[in-house]
Amino acid sequence: MRRILENGFALFTRFTVLALLCGSANWASAAELQVPAVVEAGRGFSISVDGSGQATFYLVGPDHLVKRTVSLGGDLQIQSSDVRAAGRYQIIVCGSSCTSATFEVKAAQPAHLSFFLHPSRVPVSSPDSIDASAFVFDQYFNLVLTPAAVNFRITPASGTGFSRQVMTRRGVAWMRLNSTPHEGRVQVTAVLGNVEEARVIQQVAAEACGLRMKTVASGNRVTLETDPVRDCSGNTLPDGTIVSFTKIDKLGKSTVDTPIKKGIARVQFSLHGRVQISVACGVVLGNEVALNGGL
Amino acid sequence: MKWALAAFLTIATAVLVAFAWLQSGGLKQHAMFSAATPEEAVQALISEIRARDYPQAYASLDRSSDTDLASFTREMAGSDGSLRTYSSLQTAEVSPLHADQDQALVRLRMNWSSALGSLDDVRDIRVRRNGAIWRVVWPKPAFSTVPPQVVSVNYLRWDVLGRNTSQNWGAQDVDSPKVRITSMNAIARPGRVVILGEVENEDTVPAYLNVNATLLKADGSPIEEEGSFDLISHVLLPKQVSPYRIDFPGVRMDAVKSVRMDARALLVPASADPVIAVTDQAVSKDGLNRTVLKGELVNQSGRPVNIAQVLAAYYDNFGKVIWVSDGYVDQALMPQVPVAFAVDIPDDIAGRLKNYRVIVNHYSRASN
Numbered sequence: 001m002r003r004i005l006e007n008g009f010a011l012f013t014r015f016t017v018l019a020l021l022c023g024s025a026n027w028a029s030a031a032e033l034q035v036p037a038v039v040e041a042g043r044g045f046s047i048s049v050d051g052s053g054q055a056t057f058y059l060v061g062p063d064h065l066v067k068r069t070v071s072l073g074g075d076l077q078i079q080s081s082d083v084r085a086a087g088r089y090q091i092i093v094c095g096s097s098c099t100s101a102t103f104e105v106k107a108a109q110p111a112h113l114s115f116f117l118h119p120s121r122v123p124v125s126s127p128d129s130i131d132a133s134a135f136v137f138d139q140y141f142n143l144v145l146t147p148a149a150v151n152f153r154i155t156p157a158s159g160t161g162f163s164r165q166v167m168t169r170r171g172v173a174w175m176r177l178n179s180t181p182h183e184g185r186v187q188v189t190a191v192l193g194n195v196e197e198a199r200v201i202q203q204v205a206a207e208a209c210g211l212r213m214k215t216v217a218s219g220n221r222v223t224l225e226t227d228p229v230r231d232c233s234g235n236t237l238p239d240g241t242i243v244s245f246t247k248i249d250k251l252g253k254s255t256v257d258t259p260i261k262k263g264i265a266r267v268q269f270s271l272h273g274r275v276q277i278s279v280a281c282g283v284v285l286g287n288e289v290a291l292n293g294g295l
Numbered sequence: 296m297k298w299a300l301a302a303f304l305t306i307a308t309a310v311l312v313a314f315a316w317l318q319s320g321g322l323k324q325h326a327m328f329s330a331a332t333p334e335e336a337v338q339a340l341i342s343e344i345r346a347r348d349y350p351q352a353y354a355s356l357d358r359s360s361d362t363d364l365a366s367f368t369r370e371m372a373g374s375d376g377s378l379r380t381y382s383s384l385q386t387a388e389v390s391p392l393h394a395d396q397d398q399a400l401v402r403l404r405m406n407w408s409s410a411l412g413s414l415d416d417v418r419d420i421r422v423r424r425n426g427a428i429w430r431v432v433w434p435k436p437a438f439s440t441v442p443p444q445v446v447s448v449n450y451l452r453w454d455v456l457g458r459n460t461s462q463n464w465g466a467q468d469v470d471s472p473k474v475r476i477t478s479m480n481a482i483a484r485p486g487r488v489v490i491l492g493e494v495e496n497e498d499t500v501p502a503y504l505n506v507n508a509t510l511l512k513a514d515g516s517p518i519e520e521e522g523s524f525d526l527i528s529h530v531l532l533p534k535q536v537s538p539y540r541i542d543f544p545g546v547r548m549d550a551v552k553s554v555r556m557d558a559r560a561l562l563v564p565a566s567a568d569p570v571i572a573v574t575d576q577a578v579s580k581d582g583l584n585r586t587v588l589k590g591e592l593v594n595q596s597g598r599p600v601n602i603a604q605v606l607a608a609y610y611d612n613f614g615k616v617i618w619v620s621d622g623y624v625d626q627a628l629m630p631q632v633p634v635a636f637a638v639d640i641p642d643d644i645a646g647r648l649k650n651y652r653v654i655v656n657h658y659s660r661a662s663n
Contacts, residue, residue, distance in 0.1 A: 114465030121470060121499060135465065199467050204499040208534075238499045240451040240567045242535040252577030252590065255653060259451055259532060259567035267572075282495055282534035283477060 033091060033101035041108045041140050044080035047091070047101075049073070055095035061105075062087030086142035107142035113150070115190045117199035122179045123206040124233050130177040130201060134190040136168050143171035151191040156203075157184030179203050181233040205235040211286030213245075213265075213279045220271050222291060228263040229281060236263045241281065249275040333399035333422035334389050336429040341387040341405070344371055357423045357430035370436040375627035376601035376660050382409040382625060397424045402582060411525075411602075411623050417582040441631040446597030451567035453501050472502035474560040477536065480616055483548035490541040491619045493608060494558055496531035501565035504531050506539045506558050513552040519543055526621055528606060528656050530565055537654060538608035540619035569596030571603065571628065571655040578645065586645040587637040588620075592655060594628035601627050604656040605636045609648040618644040628657070 035047050049055070051072035059066040059078065063085045070076055072095055083089065086107045092100040114135040122129045132152055136144040150173035155161040159182065166173040173190075180186070183205050189198040209232035216223040224245055229237045243265035247254045249272050256267045269277065271291060279286035330336035336355075343352035349368040356362070362370075373379025385408040393400040398421065405416040421432040458468040479492035490508045506527060510518040521541050528537035576590035588607050594600050602623065609618040622638035640648070 116465050117467075119470045119473075120468065197465075238533065240453065240501075241499065241533040244536075251575045253651075254572065254574040254576065254590075256570065256572040256595075257535065257654065258570050261449065261451065282497070282536065 033093060033099055035091060035101045035103045038104045038106055039083055041086050041105050041138055041142050042080050042084050043108070044078055044083070046075040046077045049076050049093055051095055053095060055093050058090075058092040058094070060090045060092070061085055062089075084140040084142075086138075086140075107144040107146070108138035108140065110136045110144050110148055110192050110195060111139035112137040112141065113190050113192055113195050113197040115197035115199055117188050117201055119201070121202045121204050124179050124183055124203050124231065124235055125181045125206060126179045128176045129179050130188075131174065132177065132188055132190070132199075133172060133174040134168075134192070134197070136171055136173070136192060144168070145171050148173075148192055153189040153191060155187040155189070156180055156182065157186065158182055181235075183235040205237045206231040206233070208237055208241075208281040208284045208286075211243075211279060211281055211284055213277075213286060213289065215277075215289055215291065221268055222271055222277075223266065223268045224277060224279070224289070225266045226260075226264055226279065226286070229260055229265065237281070239263070244280045245269070245277065246280075247275055247277045249273055330429045331427070333394060333401055333429050334391065336422050336431050337389045337401055337403055337420065338387075340431050341384070341389075341403075345384045345387075347372065355430065357425060357432045359423065360431070360433040360435075362433050362435040366436055366438065367433060369438070373625065373627075375599050375629065377625055377627035378409055378411065378414070378602045378623055379407070379625040382407040382414065385413065392419060398422070399429070404583070407625065409623070409625070411604075414623060414625050416625075419582065439629075439632045441629075446630060448568055448597050450596075452565070454564045455562050469562060471562050472496055472498035472500050472560045474498070474502055474504055474531070474558050476506065476556055476558050478616055479554070479556055481548070481551065481554055482617070486544060488543040488546045488548050488551060490543070490554060490556075491539065491608075492616050493536050493538050494527070494531075495536045496533055496560070499533050500562055501533065502531045502560040503563040504529055504537070504558060504560050506541065506556070508541045508543075508557070509555040510543060510546060510551045511553045511555060512550065515552075517555075518550060519546060525604070525656075526606070526619060528654055530563065532565065532567060535654075538606055538616065538619040538652070569594055569598060569600055569628075569657065569659070571595065571600065571657060573605070573653045573655060574633065576651070576653055578640065578648070578651070581637060586640045586642055588640055588651060588653070589635065589637045590653065591633040591635050592624060592628055593633050594630050597630050598659060599627050599629050600657045600659050602658040603628050603634075603636075605638055605653060606656060607638050607651055607653045609640065609644055610650040610652075611647050612649045614650075617647060 033047060039045055049072050053072055054069055055072050057068050057070040059082055066082050083105045086105050088102060088104055090100055090102045092098060116133045118131045134150045136148055138144055148168045149165050150168060151163055151165050152175060153163045164175060166175050183203050186201045186203055187198055189196055208229050213224050213226045226243060237260055239260050241260045242257050243260060245256045245267045247269045251272055258265050258267050275291050278288045330339055340352055340355055349371060353364045353367050384405055386406045388404040390402045392402050400419055400421055402419050407414045422429050423432050458466055474494055474496050476492060476494050482489050494506055496502045506523045507520060509520040512518055521543055523539040523541050526540040531537055572593040572595055574591045574593055578588050581587045592603055604621055604623050606621045608616050611617045620638045622636060624634055624636050626634050628634050
C-alpha cells in the first residue's frame with residue numbers, strides 16, 4: 001500500500017513538473033543534452049551541460065524525482081542512488097530556457113532469485129505435477145529482462161539427482177517436472193551464477209492400492225487389521241490417513257473410520273451371527289471378509 | 296371493637312400465608328401431589344423439570360420408581376458438558392396410550408431447545424395411581440460405566456508452521472490441502488432446492504473445509520449463494536469423505552440452469568483422535584412413526600466427547616447421494632460407553648434408499 005502511494009505521488013509530481021515546464025519553458029532555444037541511451041541500474045554517470053550560470057536540474061524517474069540547482073558549463077553528475085529503479089528517465093535542465101533528454105535504465109547483473117516451487121506436497125508418480133518458476137532480479141530488485149541461464153538442480157531424498165538448464169524469458173525461467181515414484185523430500189535449487197535459492201517439496205504416497213485386511217479372532221470379537229497400506233508404487237500411506245471398516249450383520253451396519261497408525265489400520269468388532277466386513281480408504285475399496293459369529 | 300380487630304388480624308394473617316404459599320409454588324405442588332389423571336401427573340412433573348426444580352420433581356415420582364435423585368437429575372439436566380447441559384425444555388406433549396383403573400401408559404414428547412437447534416426426546420412412561428393421586432413411575436436411566444482402567448492413546452496430531460509474513464515474496468510456504476467434490480446432486484424439495492453430495496480430502500494433511508454452491512440462471516447470473524453450514528464435517532482427515540448438504544429455501548428448481556460449486560480448504564492443526572464407532576445402524580420407525588436411522592455411537596478413546604453430531608448420507612440403487620440428514624446427540628460420549636442416536640429420514644427418501652453411510656462430528660472441551 002505504501003509503495004502504491006509512493007508511486008502515485010511520484011507520478012503526480014512528475015506530471016505536475018512536466019506540465020509547469022511545458023507551460024513556461026522556451027524549448028526551441030534550449031541546448032541539446034548529451035545523455036547515454038541506456039544506463040545500468042545503480043551506476044552513476046555524468047553529462048555535460050553547455051551554458052553558464054545557474055540552472056535548475058530535474059531528474060524524473062519511474063519511482064522518484066530529483067530537483068537541484070546546478071552550474072552550467074561543466075559536467076553534471078548523476079548519482080548512482082538516483083538511477084536504481086529500471087525504466088525510462090527524463091532529465092530537464094532549466095536556465096534561461098529549458099532543455100530535456102530521456103534515457104533508459106536497465107536492470108543490473110542478476111543478484112536475487114525469487115523461486116516458486118508448487119505444490120509443496122505432491123503425490124508420487126504424477127506427470128507434470130511440479131511447477132518451478134524462478135524470477136531473476138538485480139541487487140535493486142529490478143526484473144532482469146536480459147536472457148540468463150537458470151540451472152534447476154533436483155536432489156531427491158533417494159536416488160541420483162539431476163539438473164536442467166532453462167533460459168529466462170522476460171525475466172522468468174520455468175519448467176515442469178514429474179514426481180518420482182518414491183515418497184520423501186525433494187530439494188529443488190535454482191542457480192544463476194553464484195545466486196542460489198533452494199525449496200523443498202514433499203512427495204507423498206498416492207491413493208491406496210491393493211488394500212487388504214485380515215481377521216484375528218478372539219472369542220465373540222474379531223480384530224481386523226490391514227496389511228501395511230501402500231500405494232501402487234509401494235510407498236506406505238502416512239499415519240493419520242483414514243481407513244473405513246464396515247460390518248453388516250443382523251443388528252444392522254457398523255462403521256468405524258480409524259486412522260492408520262504405524263502403517264496399519266486396526267479395529268475391533270463384536271460378532272453376532274453371520275457378518276460381512278469390508279474396508280475402504282478414501283474412494284479405494286479393499287477386500288471383503290465374511291465371518292460366522294462365534295468364530 | 297376488640298373482637299373486630301382480632302378478626303381482622305386473623306384474616307390478614309391467613310391471606311398473607313396463602314399468598315406466601317402461592318408464591319412458593321404451593322399451587323403447583325398441590326397439583327403435583329393431587330393429580331387426578333395420568334396426564335395431569337405428567338404435566339405437573341414436566342413443569343417442575345422445566346423450572347429445573349429436580350428435587351421437587353423427584354419428590355413427586357411414584358415410590359416404585361427405581362431411580363434416585365442423582366440419576367434423575369443427571370438424566371434431565373445432563374452432565375459432562377453434554378448438549379443437554381446447554382438445553383432447556385421448551386414444550387412437552389402428553390398423549391395417553393393405555394389406561395386402566397390403577398395404571399396408565401402415556402407417550403411423552405419433550406422438545407428441548409439448544410444453541411444447535413431443537414432436540415426431540417420421545418419416551419413412553421408409566422403412571423400409577425396411589426389412592427386418589429396419580430404419580431409418574433420413572434425408570435432408572437441406564438448409565439453404562441466402564442471399569443477403571445488406563446487407556447493408552449498414541450494419538451496422531453498435525454501442527455502447522457506457516458510462512459513468516461516478513462519473508463520475501465516467493466519464500467517457501469505450505470499449500471492448502473487438496474480436496475475434491477466426488478459427487479453432487481441437485482434435488483427439488485418442497486419450497487426449496489437442495490444441493491448435496493460428498494467431498495473427499497485427497498491430501499495427506501488435515502483440511503478445514505467449506506463447500507459453497509451458487510445457483511445460476513440461464514444467462515449465467517447468480518440466483519443465490521449458500522454454504523453447507525453445519526451439514527458437513529468441516530475437519531477432514533487425510534482420505535476422509537464427508538457428505539454435505541446445502542439448502543436454498545424459497546428457490547424453485549425450474550429457475551436453476553446450472554450450479555457452481557466451490558470447495559475451499561485450509562490447512563489446520565488437527566488430531567486423529569478420538570475414533571468414534573457407529574454401531575448397529577438400522578432404518579426403522581420411531582415412537583412417532585417417523586422413519587429414522589438409528590444406531591449407537593461408541594467413543595473408542597480415553598477422553599469424553601462433549602457434543603457429537605451424526606451426519607448420514609443416503610444412496611439410491613445407483614450409488615447416488617439422494618439425501619443428507621443430521622442429528623445432535625444430547626449426551627456426552629464417555630469412553631467406551633454406547634450412546635444411542637436417531638436421525639430423521641423423509642418418507643419419500645426412505646422409499647428409495649438402498650444404502651447409507653454415517654460419520655460423526657465431535658466437539659470436546661479442551662479442559663477435559
